[in-house]
Amino acid sequence: MSGVIAGxxxxxIAAYSVSAVILLGYxxxxxxxxxxxxxxxxxxx
Amino acid sequence: MGKSGWPFVVGGLGLALLLWGSTWGLxxxxxxxxxxxxxxxxxxxxxxxxxxxxxxxxxFVCALVSLLRGGWAWDARLEAxxxxxxxxxxxxxxxxxxxxxxxWGVWWDWxxxxxxxxxxxxxxxxxxxxRQFVDDPVKRAVWSAVAVVIAYADVPLVYxxxxxWNSLHQVQSTPETVSRAxxxxxxxxxxxxxxxxAGLVELRARLAWLRREAEIAPPPPPSRVAAxxxxxxxPYGGPSxxxxxxPYGxPSxxxKxxPYGGPSxxxKR
Numbered sequence: 001m002s003g004v005i006a007g008x009x010x011x012x013i014a015a016y017s018v019s020a021v022i023l024l025g026y027x028x029x030x031x032x033x034x035x036x037x038x039x040x041x042x043x044x045x
Numbered sequence: 046m047g048k049s050g051w052p053f054v055v056g057g058l059g060l061a062l063l064l065w066g067s068t069w070g071l072x073x074x075x076x077x078x079x080x081x082x083x084x085x086x087x088x089x090x091x092x093x094x095x096x097x098x099x100x101x102x103x104x105f106v107c108a109l110v111s112l113l114r115g116g117w118a119w120d121a122r123l124e125a126x127x128x129x130x131x132x133x134x135x136x137x138x139x140x141x142x143x144x145x146x147x148x149w150g151v152w153w154d155w156x157x158x159x160x161x162x163x164x165x166x167x168x169x170x171x172x173x174x175x176r177q178f179v180d181d182p183v184k185r186a187v188w189s190a191v192a193v194v195i196a197y198a199d200v201p202l203v204y205x206x207x208x209x210w211n212s213l214h215q216v217q218s219t220p221e222t223v224s225r226a227x228x229x230x231x232x233x234x235x236x237x238x239x240x241x242x243a244g245l246v247e248l249r250a251r252l253a254w255l256r257r258e259a260e261i262a263p264p265p266p267p268s269r270v271a272a273x274x275x276x277x278x279x280p281y282g283g284p285s286x287x288x289x290x291x292p293y294g295x296p297s298x299x300x301k302x303x304p305y306g307g308p309s310x311x312x313k314r
Contacts, residue, residue, distance in 0.1 A: 003079060004078070004079055004081060005079070005080050005081045005082075005083050005147055005148065006081060007081070007082065008080075008081050008082040008083035008147050009082050011083055011086065011143050011144070011146065011147050012071070012082055012083060012085045012086055014143050015086040015089060015090070015139075015140050015143045015144065016067060016071065016086075016089060018136070018139050018140065018143070019089045019093070019136060019140060022132065022135070022136045022139075023063075023136070023238075023241065026129075026132050026245065027056065027060075027241065027245055030245050030248050030249050030252065031248065033252050034248050034249075034251060034252040034255075037252050037255040037256060037259075038255065040259070041255055041258070041259065044259070
């Protein structure tokens with residue numbers, strides 16, 4: 001027991017992957033909903 | 046609410062900064078002495094936590110302005126900030142859990158910092174759900190603003206929990222307690238998340254505004270429909286043909302908006 005964490009890259013990769021998926025997924029979701037709403041509005045007008 | 050493209054520019058800049066800061070943090074920042082590689086999670090976890098608190102503080106400001114002055118634009122910003130805050134709070138819990146497993150030996154612990162953060166996530170998630178269930182747009186705006194003011198009391202609890210109670214989570218770091226070698230990836234990613242969320246909150250607010258407009262504006266009279274048919278629609282931001290959502294309590298220019306606290310004239314979103 002040295003008190004030092006050995007390895008751990010799998011956790012790092014998991015954290016960065018989850019962050020990328022959630023942030024990019026949310027960005028895409030906002031853009032897509034906004035685009036759809038504008039199309040609907042333009043169709044009404 | 047405007048139509049300019051600045052949210053895309055700012056959001057794109059945020060993504061570029063995140064890519065830069067993460068590459069630096071993953072491949073060029075030195076390995077931490079005790080936590081080893083796992084410490085690299087800090088470069089995404091801490092900026093996410095900072096920005097979650099920031100965007101929820103913005104939601105609090107929007108809620109106060111919405112309650113004191115009224116106005117659909119502030120309600121739209123409030124909706125956007127709540128949603129972004131929920132996304133960031135959820136993400137910070139997941140990242141923290143992934144960090145906790147190798148460092149604490151557990152995925153989750155009912156530690157004061159983690160518990161107050163979970164309360165924050167569920168409180169603001171509940172407010173988002175509340176907005177979905179209330180059909181009357183005025184009641185929705187008022188109720189959710191009041192709920193945000195109440196739920197915001199948890200934000201200082203999250204921040205100070207590590208100082209006030211005995212917590213597994215370490216206390217806040219300062220530039221003096223973090224090695225200078227770790228500063229830049231942390232700062233670059235903090236601005237990356239900030240710019241990305243600024244762009245997304247503005248875009249999400251525009252989306253909420255469009256929905257409110259459709260919800261509140263009365264249908265155009267048949268004569269106008271006939272007149273408009275075949276004509277080019279005006280640019281967004283120009284004079285409205287359908288009716289911009291009126292401010293709370295103000296006389297309508299297009300139709301009959303619901304009075305502040307009155308029954309809804311609109312349907313579900």
